[in-house]
Amino acid sequence: MSRPVLRAFKRNYRSTKASSLKDVVALRKKQMDEGGYMENEKSAPDPYEMCYKYLSTCRKGTVVGTESQIMIDHKNDWDENNPENPSRLLEIINRIANLCLLTRCELLTIDKECTEEDVTLIHSSDLFETLQRISKIESIDEREEEAKKYDGMFFCMNTFKAAMQALTWTIEVTKSVCQGTFHNGFAIVRPPGHHAKYNAFEGYCYFNNVAIAAEKCLQEKLCKKVMIIDFDVHHGNGTQEAFYRRKDVLFFSMHRYENGKYWPNLREGNFDFIGEDEGKGYNINVPLNCIGLRDADYLSIVLNILLPVAYEYRPDLIMISAGYDAAVGCPEGQMLVTPGFYSHIVHLLSGIADGHIVMVLEGGYFIPSLAESAALSLKGLLGDPCPGLEETGPTQRSVVDSINNCKGALFNHWNCFSAIQRFEYLPGYEVNPNKEHIVAVKYFGEIENPPYLTKSYYPELSQLAIDDFTSFVHRFRENEENYKIFKGTGYGFEPVTLLHVPDKISHSFENPVRLTKILELMQEAKLTESCTEIKMSPDRDDYEFCLKVHDGYYMEKVITNKLTPHQDLYINSHTSKAAMTSVSVLLTLVDAVLTEEVTNAAALIRPPGHHASISKGQGFCFINNISVAAKYAKEKYGVSRILIIDLDVHHGNGTQDIFYNSNEVLYISIHRFDNGNYYPFKLSAGAKYVGHGPGEGFNVNIPFSNGAMGNTEYLAAFLNIILPIGYAFKPELVLVSAGFDAGINDPLGGYLVSPEMFGQFIYLLKPLALGRLIVVLEGGYNVHTTAFSMLMCLKALRGMPVPVPSDVFTKMIDKNAAQAIREVLDIQQTYWPSLSVPKMISSKVMYCRYEKYFSEAVYQMDKYDVTNVDD
Known part of the structure; x- marks a missing residue:
């Protein structure tokens, strides 16, 4: 496989209020065509170097x-x-x-x-x-x-x-x-x-x-x-x-x-x-x-x-x-x-x-x-x-x-x-x-x-x-x-999903190459051999489960291909079939995981789904695949606690809306927000939106603003917010909206997350839910970043070596990201006591005076000698 032409982008990260995703795409395309923010290719580091190195590594005994x-x-x-x-x-x-x-x-x-x-x-x-x-x-x-x-x-x-x-x-x-x-x-x-x-x-x-x-x-x-x-x-x-x-x-x-x-x-x-x-x-x-x-x-x-x-x-x-x-x-x-x-x-x-x-x-x-x-x-x-951990309450x-x-x-x-x-x-x-x-x-x-x-x-x-x-x-x-014993990793893909393509006039980054590149890398890494392909039944019809999420009038338009194309939603004669097949591929994987045919899985599907709301398609999305999967798991298998982690750089507004009143689905999204000035341009993507009614506390937004966030900031959010809440929720199934447009060189995201970092996220999520974890492809519009990111996720699911990015915590966490993390902690600790562990700390270390005879009174005393720990 020949290496792609590698370009490291210098982006202007000041938010520009655009009317739609199409405007954002047009702006990025114009910048790329003009070459206004490209570094010298000869000196640019290869962002996929570690991915190539680990392409053929496998797990030994x-x-x-x-x-x-x-x-x-x-x-x-x-x-x-x-x-x-x-x-x-x-x-x-x-x-x-x-x-x-x-x-x-x-x-x-x-x-x-x-x-x-x-x-x-x-x-x-x-x-x-x-x-x-x-x-x-x-x-x-x-x-x-x-x-x-x-x-x-x-x-x-x-x-x-x-x-x-x-x-x-x-x-x-x-x-x-x-x-x-x-x-x-x-x-x-x-x-x-x-x-x-x-x-x-x-x-x-x-x-x-x-x-x-x-x-x-x-x-x-x-x-x-x-x-x-x-x-x-x-x-x-x-x-x-x-x-x-x-x-x-x-x-x-x-x-x-x-x-x-x-x-x-x-x-x-x-x-x-x-x-x-x-x-x-x-x-x-x-x-x-x-x-x-x-x-x-x-x-x-x-x-x-x-x-x-x-x-x-x-x-x-x-x-x-x-x-x-x-x-x-x-x-x-x-x-x-x-x-x-x-x-x-x-x-x-x-x-x-x-x-x-x-x-x-x-x-x-x-x-x-x-x-x-x-x-x-x-x-x-x-x-x-x-195994699941016992109920233990706050720290x-x-x-x-x-x-x-x-x-x-x-x-x-x-x-x-x-x-x-x-x-x-x-x-x-x-x-x-x-x-x-x-x-x-x-x-x-x-x-x-x-x-x-x-x-x-x-x-x-x-x-x-x-x-x-x-x-x-x-x-x-x-x-x-x-x-439980590890039963292997499954994956699902159907060729019909490649037939949903933009015409020559409708330029779109959401195209079939996103999937074909993933499959090409899987074959080169021999993951098609070490993982199990889970084939959906050709006569499978999941229309009734789509109705658990979307209204009937909207779904009728979807299956008859009568939706009206608009700025961020292109349609061709195969769109309906591709969208319905993607849902069925995912639900087939839910069956495979919950019946223990495999322990975990990856759904290689398109078009994506997390922007699709109850009655509207948007942002390249027609059917909210992951929401249908959550409803399906609950209806068919009685799964009562489902965790959805959304890694896409865009807020999954559709998924949030669908489960905003539910305490059976915990939705956590880490995304670019830019104070509401980034797609989908909704203030409801902010940290203060925590759910409503029974669902209060079961919606967690981690909104980043004003900076090009990368591995350090994302990992900090995972360790400080996502994992503590995930463990406290005790999910029975974990679904990952795996959008890779926060990945490096993505033309829409503008962020700097490495493909291998996405693999690390999967490793961190694997201990939850008895290992029942399904990675579902959402966005990601640099085909190389997207393909390598999914490859790293598959390797993590399979338990194979995945490198730790070399720049993790090599610098301090971006101050805007740190502020966002603290804001989320402050808001969400009302619902999740484990988030109350981090405190503001004194800048000096105090030394309590020695007492020979220990007692609780001595332990509580406030007699300190002020000393700097580095002195």
Whole structure:
């Protein structure tokens, strides 16, 4: 395939009030013909370069590294009740085997062990030799005496072998993913490692598996940047220590802290420890200062901090210290995170780093939820649909505080937080807690010193609690919807839709080449082979479902081809057939997804539909395809919550009007608005239009004005608005009005969104609705941008690598876009409490005076010392 002639446009983004879409088209065409806003072609960057690079990339398998011999021989000889015991590993292996997950993975084999040189990449030679020596001691009492020197440790004669074996599996799984042999992987190992320091064992950890594997891959130049995500309930202090002054490893930890009162009680586990030297800003701690946190609390952390930073950092490899002691039932964490949540974390990260994710087992000490959480994590790596999350309500205030504290400490280091407003806190300033937040450090911890306890230093559950939590996990297991398997991606297309063409007089960007170019790229990328074509029945008639949306008089004109052409609506003898066929193609895909023939799908149809209202065609649109699909899903399958995301650069005024009074369809549109001066020139495209009656709060407009918005602004809107609302709505089906005219070089949109960014949006939406997601073509009038954008969406649906655009958050969010995002948050948080998490934050970090004896009164006190975090 020959590359298109590439032109980068310099547009005049000042809005020009035009009477119709035809005037906008004419204006753009005139500018293009005159060549008044084109750069030198020789120096123009190729906006499709990454798309070409990823054209033939495919998804490889998932690798698992584990064994049930050496690592289970590691146990506590003097305390049989110690929670870090062999059953942790055995029950995980049994559970994933029972779910037939191992047969879907590649089981790694190793023919050599790691060496002392590997261990000393992170640890001292003395530490290596010490573990060798202690593991040779035959006397249990002597080994217990050795354990008193270290916090939370035990030793047996098999400990050294087990630690080396765990490290070997971790290194080999990580290298196999970095080398591209596998897509992602899971090292299911013990003993864990994230507490192990340069010269000290700690918290059941001997060698820091994740840190060593990351360092080895960096030194062997298998990757350049690694992001380590630690969701173990304990702070990964050993990993933080290893990379605290470096920027080639970004360490992110969300952990129980309780203002330093929870183990390991370290001051450096707080949010203001963000790294030093060139590593400043590359160490992120999210301290959790209360127990009982649920999925919604953890999800707020993921959406507000983890994902924005991950997209800006753009790592080559993501490593996850997968501790499951925040899962429901674990006495260590005392949190209430469900097993399914861990699948969501994996899916939300899967668009980053080409999906190269390596999970490594750390903690987790309630066996039923540990095994289930690990199994759901592996299903996430395999690309299976995420289970629905539990109903949890708004984010707890303590977590809101922690999130905003982190943003305050990181504000000057990450552009992804630039939509935040700051204020100067002075004595006597009256803070509005609903909108403002004082960034404040509170630490009330005390460090224990040796000799350490060697027995009964860990929390235990009562039998009643064990029974309750076990019952919860059993109920989770009994719900078949938590264990869906990925059934593939479908697509629908019918040649008759190509026959709707403009005549020689009626110039239109909405022409058949938009579809033929998509099909050409699909064939070149072999997506026509890896995806399933879903053919509609030739005698299918969906007229009755069109009447659920459009009035009979209008539909009669459509099917008899008696509509009157006007400025933005051309008609030929095939228009009626093309329009009705497009509806039927889409409804056939709805059938395929809701009957689980496929998990997700893409409708390659035209003419588009989202401007078509109940009784009027406009903006190239005749029948509102996606609205008919929503009505069809409700009528035929009883789907009661449908989420429509409209990505077209033009507001989907038709779709909004159709569902404006409905609480069963949530409509979210992100579009160019220009204060009402951009097509369709309606003020109802503004943020204040939220729905009416039962539908109040179920219409969300994200209107951008006064600027050429691109990847950064769109992603910021997704993370701050679309995903929090989408998760809170808990849809049963997601329909995407996939207009690509916000894409770069589009002659009508004037925006700068890259094709690969559209693929990232699909990755972010896949965790919703049990994966039931249908991408429906709307606008997009640069045929190359449109074709590559749909290609990236299809790759994302299929779980294939999609690149992160290189310019994401490389600059601050456009100030006008940031203002629009804040306006939407302010309006919509009345209906969606999860949007109330972001606050205005104080420009300085306050330090609460130390109090030895912690109490709620101390926690609430307002005695702050004002200090700049960067001082």
